[in-house]
Amino acid sequence: MNVLKELKEKGHILSMPRIAILRYLLEHKTHHTAESIHKALEQEYPNLSLATVYNTLKLLSREGFIRQLHISENRTLYDSNTKPHSHFLCRICGKIEDIWENEKTNFPKEINGNLIEDVHTYYFGICRECRKKYEKGQSH
Amino acid sequence: MNVLKELKEKGHILSMPRIAILRYLLEHKTHHTAESIHKALEQEYPNLSLATVYNTLKLLSREGFIRQLHISENRTLYDSNTKPHSHFLCRICGKIEDIWENEKTNFPKEINGNLIEDVHTYYFGICRECRKKYEKGQSH
DNA sequence: GTTTATGCAAAAGTTTTGCAAACTA
């Protein structure tokens, strides 16, 4: 994996837990919590600790291999899909959906003298499926 | 205050803590944490509890009097300025700045079948002041 | 008088940290 090489070139040790977590994230390019990653790997790596998962996720965020999302309340999500995109959260069922908008790739590089390095856009509302359920409920 | 009347009309009791917190928020239209509000009011209301601040902020968010921001890590910010605007977070000093963009008032009402009710846009980068310091540091 | 909110303390949940042991280079 190219990413492992990159991580090493940035001066970090390629430990077992790091390789395992990174491989899992690359094979599952979606949103994860530290706990969900830990759960997913605990069969294969029985003594992987949650603290290590947290520390690794922090490292991978710092180095730009994943993105942290703060769309859900009081819990960080880690997105292993780093292509620029937005997110939608359904306030009924809690589902999060990727939103692909062309203009998100070219955001302003400066606003009021502030250097802009990244943008996160979160949409909130009611998803397709919940709308259907709701409309059915209304119609009879 | 008109807002107090509104709160009452929505079926909520106008208790002392609620009036105090709401008045404070209206007089300080910026970003707060539950703790900062509690600190600001503890001289005037010595036995105001932090739990009540949290409960009141949740109520006010639900009723649309304030907006919750999740731009900082692992701590909710409450914005008493409800006019549609975005936010910028400096990754050096941690300062948060309001960003006023015209297009933020008319976001799409539907994306891929999902009903969009609200949008939060967070910009990340380096603020004016930190850029100056950094550029000075580079120049000698 | 009935209902709802408060304050306190305890609980719950997420994330971080200290440190001896284990691992990587």
Place this chain on the structure above:
DNA sequence: TAGTTTGCAAAACTTTTGCATAAAC
């Protein structure tokens, strides 16, 4: 071997909750 990282447990933080008391309507 030197320097990092790990796992564990404990700590740190933010936020929520249960319940008797107090306040609002």
